[in-house]
Amino acid sequence: MDQQHHIAILGSGNIGLALAKGLVKAGIFMPQQITLTRRNVAALSALAADGYNVTANNAEAVSSATIVVLAILPQQLNKLLDEVRPSTDAARHLFISVVSGVSCQDIRSHMGLDVQVIRAMPNTAISIGHSMTCIASDKASEANMSLVKSLFDTVGVSIQINEELMTSATALCACGIAFFLRSIRAASQGGTEIGFHAHDALKMAAQTAKGAADLLLQLASHPEQEIDKVTSPKGCTIAGLNEMEHNGFSSAMIKGIKLSAEKAGALYKAD
Ligand SMILES: NC(=O)C1=CN([C@@H]2O[C@H](COP(=O)(O)OP(=O)(O)OC[C@H]3O[C@@H](n4cnc5c(N)ncnc54)[C@H](O)[C@@H]3O)[C@@H](O)[C@H]2O)C=CC1
Numbered sequence: 001m002d003q004q005h006h007i008a009i010l011g012s013g014n015i016g017l018a019l020a021k022g023l024v025k026a027g028i029f030m031p032q033q034i035t036l037t038r039r040n041v042a043a044l045s046a047l048a049a050d051g052y053n054v055t056a057n058n059a060e061a062v063s064s065a066t067i068v069v070l071a072i073l074p075q076q077l078n079k080l081l082d083e084v085r086p087s088t089d090a091a092r093h094l095f096i097s098v099v100s101g102v103s104c105q106d107i108r109s110h111m112g113l114d115v116q117v118i119r120a121m122p123n124t125a126i127s128i129g130h131s132m133t134c135i136a137s138d139k140a141s142e143a144n145m146s147l148v149k150s151l152f153d154t155v156g157v158s159i160q161i162n163e164e165l166m167t168s169a170t171a172l173c174a175c176g177i178a179f180f181l182r183s184i185r186a187a188s189q190g191g192t193e194i195g196f197h198a199h200d201a202l203k204m205a206a207q208t209a210k211g212a213a214d215l216l217l218q219l220a221s222h223p224e225q226e227i228d229k230v231t232s233p234k235g236c237t238i239a240g241l242n243e244m245e246h247n248g249f250s251s252a253m254i255k256g257i258k259l260s261a262e263k264a265g266a267l268y269k270a271d
């Protein structure tokens with residue numbers, strides 16, 4: 001990333017820190033180009049030792065940045081926007097919001113400023129460069145959209161979507177990583193019940209899940225096409241799979257994703 005850019009991550013919790021670490025790991029920002037904020041700044045002392053700038057002062061962090069990432073909870077947003085309004089320069093700053101359920105217009109309206117806002121919905125795999133990130137905006141410039149896309153492309157795969165689909169993207173991709181993690185954990189628990197030590201079962205389940213995902217991504221294949229190759233006639237795979245479906249496996253995943261999307265859309269109440 002251009003040395004001229006300095007990024008302020010306002011709210012250094014789970015996703016804010018995952019993003020910071022991912023950007024540094026990808027080599028596009030140095031820790032010195034990143035300011036992390038948190039109310040309890042002592043919790044960031046290890047990051048300060050690694051060279052990041054850390055502060056509890058959001059306004060100061062914005063003053064020193066060109067790119068401002070909003071990474072606080074939806075219910076914490078309005079107070080933070082009030083805090084940074086005086087140091088925001090609509091002509092200089094680009095805001096990237098990862099806050100669920102808050103539109104670009106919500107942010108501009110609350111600030112009373114025509115600042116450029118782009119929404120991004122990454123997941124925690126961003127810390128290791130494997131995020132699926134959806135980005136959207138209502139009226140950001142093409143130059144800023146490509147800047148943000150190129151930034152998230154270095155820490156995984158990113159796609160641009162319509163802003164109306166951002167709450168759906170939250171459920172499928174951001175929450176989704178937890179759904180797949182729980183599936184892997186459940187598989188490992190099954191593995192332990194049939195004879196493997198827990199740590200072996202987890203490793204075996206995780207690598208199997210990785211293989212399944214890679215079959216789809218690398219071969220551009222469909223899940224059922226790959227499943228058909230595993231299910232031998234009268235075999236054990238189809239027996240296990242059908243038992244899972246009788247117990248609502250696919251239905252549970254679909255219903256969970258629908259509920260997460262509804263909830264994601266209702267997390268923020270504009271003033
Ligand atoms: N956790 C995840 O996987 C993802 C979260 N998101 C969104 O990112 C946002 C943050 O989520 P998490 O990181 O999970 O929450 P979190 O609670 O782990 O992090 C929020 C951080 O903001 C800090 N904070 C709160 N008010 C502040 C203020 N005024 N100034 C400075 N720091 C302040 C808190 O101390 C906390 O460390 C939410 O809006 C969530 O919807 C989006 C994608 C993925």
Ligand SMILES: O=C(O)[C@@H]1CCC=N1
Nearest residue numbers: 100170171174175264
């Ligand atoms: O659970 C949440 O509300 C946030 C949004 C997406 C992932 N974590």
